[in-house]
Amino acid sequence: MAADDWGFGAWMSTALELEPVDRVELHTDRPQSARMYDYLLGGKTNFAPDREIAGQALAAFPGLRDVVRAGRAFLGRAGSFLAHEGIDQYLDIGSGIPTSPNLHETVQAVRPEARVVYVDNDPIVLAHTRALLNSTPEGRIDFVAADLRDPKAILAHPCLAGPDAALDLDRPVALVLSAVVHFLADEDDPHGIVATLVDRLAPGSWLVLAHATADASPDQVGRAGSAYRSGGVGIHPRSLEEVSAFAAGLDIAAPGVVHPGAWRPAPGGPVSATTPDGYVFAARKP
Numbered sequence: 001m002a003a004d005d006w007g008f009g010a011w012m013s014t015a016l017e018l019e020p021v022d023r024v025e026l027h028t029d030r031p032q033s034a035r036m037y038d039y040l041l042g043g044k045t046n047f048a049p050d051r052e053i054a055g056q057a058l059a060a061f062p063g064l065r066d067v068v069r070a071g072r073a074f075l076g077r078a079g080s081f082l083a084h085e086g087i088d089q090y091l092d093i094g095s096g097i098p099t100s101p102n103l104h105e106t107v108q109a110v111r112p113e114a115r116v117v118y119v120d121n122d123p124i125v126l127a128h129t130r131a132l133l134n135s136t137p138e139g140r141i142d143f144v145a146a147d148l149r150d151p152k153a154i155l156a157h158p159c160l161a162g163p164d165a166a167l168d169l170d171r172p173v174a175l176v177l178s179a180v181v182h183f184l185a186d187e188d189d190p191h192g193i194v195a196t197l198v199d200r201l202a203p204g205s206w207l208v209l210a211h212a213t214a215d216a217s218p219d220q221v222g223r224a225g226s227a228y229r230s231g232g233v234g235i236h237p238r239s240l241e242e243v244s245a246f247a248a249g250l251d252i253a254a255p256g257v258v259h260p261g262a263w264r265p266a267p268g269g270p271v272s273a274t275t276p277d278g279y280v281f282a283a284r285k286p
Contacts, residue, residue, distance in 0.1 A: 031231035033183055034096045034122045040068040045097045045124070053231035060223035067277045068179070070260035071210045072099065074280045075178045077264055078208045079103050081253075081282065082174045083110035087206060089173040091160070093119040093148050093197075094180025103176065104141050113138040117159050117166050121147040142166040148180060149188055151196040172204035181246070182212040182236050194246050198285060205285045209246055210260060212237040216276035243279040250283035257281045 028047045035050040040058075058064050079090070088111050092103050095118035104116040118141070120126065126145050135141040142159045159166045167173055175197055184190040198207055214221035214237040221237055228235045244257045255263060260280045 028124075031233055032122060032124070033228075033233050033235075034120065034125055036228075036233065037068060037179065038097045038099070040065050041072060041099055043097065043099060049231065053227055053233065056227035056230070057224040060227055061217065061220040061277075063217070063220070063277060064224055067212070067260070071179050071278055071280065074210055074260040074263050075103065075176070075208070076101060076106050077266060078280075078282050079106040079174075079176075080110060081264065082206055082208070083107040083114065085206075087111075087172055087174045088114045089167045089171065090114065090116040090176060091119070091167060091173055091197075092116060092176040092178070093154065094177065094183075095120050095125065096122075096179075097125055104135060104139070108136045108139050111139075112136040115140040115142075115166050117142045117144060119144045119146050119148070119154055121145065140166050148177075148184065148193060151193050155197070155200050169200055170202050172206070173201050174206045174208060175201060176208045178208065178210045179212070181209065182238065183234065185234060185236055191245055191248075195248070198250070201285055203285055206282055207247065207250060207285070208280075208282045209243070210278060210280040211243045211246075213239060213243065213277060213279050215239055221277060238279075240279060243281075247281055247283040250285055252281050252283040 031049045031053040035046040036054040039046040107114040
């Protein structure tokens with residue numbers, strides 16, 4: 001896929017049936033992880049505080065933008081892989097600001113009937129999701145305003161548990177946690193959170209995970225992390241062993257837990273397979 005394919009295209013508006021929300025404060029006077037991610041991807045849904053802290057992180061770690069883009073490219077390849085494997089239900093937690101092609105575009109291109117539920121706790125993500133996401137007629141898109149730190153609340157949401165649920169958790173679902181778990185501190189019990197979500201999924205479901213690491217560049221990643229924390233955004237890179245532990249009890253698909261660009265790279269893809277500052281995998285629940 002060409003580099004331009006991962007840019008920010010013009011999105012058609014749609015009349016999605018999303019839960020109503022009250023007017024909320026967007027806190028554009030301080031950095032926020034989704035908007036910093038948007039800036040690093042080359043997007044326009046970010047503000048001066050986001051650009052300032054992301055810029056400090058880039059100064060400390062010049063390869064950060066490549067790492068972010070490699071993770072995003074992995075998500076596209078993983079979504080296409082799972083759609084070809086027959087998965088037609090996706091739960092994307094920490095989905096972030098819509099970035100074309102978003103997950104539903106990738107999977108519905110293969111399986112037009114696919115259903116995708118996006119979950120995020122940032123009100124600006126909700127605002128853009130309501131305005132921009134457009135499903136195929138056969139498929140469905142929903143958005144849940146919730147926090148990954150409360151997985152039981154996510155699982156109990158009517159989109160997942162009600163009479164008109166978008167997803168049937170008794171059938172295989174792809175749980176997508178792309179560039180979000182590293183924002184959970186150890187005291188949040190990230191492995192327990194992921195296990196709670198995976199435990200509820202039916203056999204044949206998949207976990208897709210992308211996570212930052214400092215294994216290859218500890219000094220640079222450490223300084224970039226300090227820049228994030230100076231803006232109030234905590235980030236927690238983890239080792240290969242720690243990231244692999246999220247797949248406990250699952251069958252990890254080839255090529256295993258690897259750097260983002262090394263996961264089933266597309267010939268002529270936008271990012272080199274040697275980007276070493278993250279780990280990704282796709283694993284199936286037996």
